[in-house]
Amino acid sequence: MDRMTEDGSVVLVPVGVVHSPLDEKSNNIPFQSFVSDVEGTIEMGEEYEEGLDGIDGFSHLTIIYYLHKNRKSKLRTVPLLEKEERGIFGTRSPSRPNHIGVSTVKLLSRDGRILKVKGLDMFDGTPVLDIKPYVPKVDLVKGVDNKWLVNKLDEIDSMDEAQRESIQKHLRDE
Amino acid sequence: MDRMTEDGSVVLVPVGVVHSPLDEKSNNIPFQSFVSDVEGTIEMGEEYEEGLDGIDGFSHLTIIYYLHKNRKSKLRTVPLLEKEERGIFGTRSPSRPNHIGVSTVKLLSRDGRILKVKGLDMFDGTPVLDIKPYVPKVDLVKGVDNKWLVNKLDEIDSMDEAQRESIQKHLRDE
Numbered sequence: 001m002d003r004m005t006e007d008g009s010v011v012l013v014p015v016g017v018v019h020s021p022l023d024e025k026s027n028n029i030p031f032q033s034f035v036s037d038v039e040g041t042i043e044m045g046e047e048y049e050e051g052l053d054g055i056d057g058f059s060h061l062t063i064i065y066y067l068h069k070n071r072k073s074k075l076r077t078v079p080l081l082e083k084e085e086r087g088i089f090g091t092r093s094p095s096r097p098n099h100i101g102v103s104t105v106k107l108l109s110r111d112g113r114i115l116k117v118k119g120l121d122m123f124d125g126t127p128v129l130d131i132k133p134y135v136p137k138v139d140l141v142k143g144v145d146n147k148w149l150v151n152k153l154d155e156i157d158s159m160d161e162a163q164r165e166s167i168q169k170h171l172r173d174e
Numbered sequence: 175m176d177r178m179t180e181d182g183s184v185v186l187v188p189v190g191v192v193h194s195p196l197d198e199k200s201n202n203i204p205f206q207s208f209v210s211d212v213e214g215t216i217e218m219g220e221e222y223e224e225g226l227d228g229i230d231g232f233s234h235l236t237i238i239y240y241l242h243k244n245r246k247s248k249l250r251t252v253p254l255l256e257k258e259e260r261g262i263f264g265t266r267s268p269s270r271p272n273h274i275g276v277s278t279v280k281l282l283s284r285d286g287r288i289l290k291v292k293g294l295d296m297f298d299g300t301p302v303l304d305i306k307p308y309v310p311k312v313d314l315v316k317g318v319d320n321k322w323l324v325n326k327l328d329e330i331d332s333m334d335e336a337q338r339e340s341i342q343k344h345l346r347d348e
Binding site for chain 2: 001002004008009010011012013014015048050051052053054055057058061062064066068073075076086087088089090091092096097098099100102127129130131132133135
């Protein structure tokens with residue numbers, strides 16, 4: 001299935017698809033999964049159903065997916081609520097070289113090859129490349145220092161309607 | 175650069191490469207980046223250097239990469255220190271459909287397109303697909319419940335030499 005080609009490209013085959021109420025016309029796109037209450041499902045390909053056995057032992061899953069609706073690839077971007085451009089690898093913007101997204105969602109239930117999840121920030125039809133269990137002991141890193149992004153996230157917690165609308169515009173335009 | 179083909183495959187172009195002292199013959203492969211003190215560098219392609227501007231404002235980076243040395247793709251596997259097989263998507267085994275790895279490393283310094291990092295668990299030559307800033311507010315999820323994996327990780331903290339050797343064998347064989 002996945003492979004490297006002679007020119008060094010990596011070819012991946014989606015293992016599933018996201019069914020989500022969100023699309024490009026949505027007025028309420030969560031800017032990250034951790035602020036999302038959006039429910040939906042992840043439908044895995046039939047051939048991968050066996051790979052889900054035991055997954056309901058985890059409350060949260062990290063989904064690795066392809067941002068198929070975003071065809072912009074920038075090296076610099078103005079992040080959400082910021083004024084200055086930054087290098088793309090220091091942002092979570094979807095307009096990145098290789099459009100890979102990583103989101104952690106809550107697993108509500110599993111029915112065969114269908115996972116019911118909460119906390120989606122992906123558009124309907126998003127191709128899923130991998131699912132890993134979310135494990136705080138592995139995924140939480142201590143002693144983290146970020147200069148600007150944490151302050152911005154705090155701002156988002158306490159913003160007004162006009163600011164929220166500007167975020168939606170930013171997310172749609174990006 | 176990246177694109178979806180008509181058959182639905184996703185083609186990605188590596189943006190950088192990991193230079194690491196680890197290879198398949200290493201006797202001390204960290205089983206996850208959070209237990210690793212291994213230092214090395216990530217060398218980004220010249221055309222992506224601009225995308226790193228401002229990245230030194232982050233203490234930790236999440237690296238998304240291609241497990242190029244692992245050519246096994248299983249749907250079930252026996253996880254580290256376990257006896258029973260589980261579905262691959264409920265494990266962190268590298269032998270997964272689409273060999274995507276996600277590790278968080280500490281950023282020590284940046285020199286142009288070279289990032290000096292600590293906490294590597296990747297082999298030398300690993301192709302890097304994306305780098306995102308690690309932000310606890312985004313990446314730390316509350317209310318997580320895992321039935322078995324956390325206990326296993328605690329076991330690893332307190333194991334003896336023979337058990338450590340058996341882990342190395344597991345990692346080499348997997």
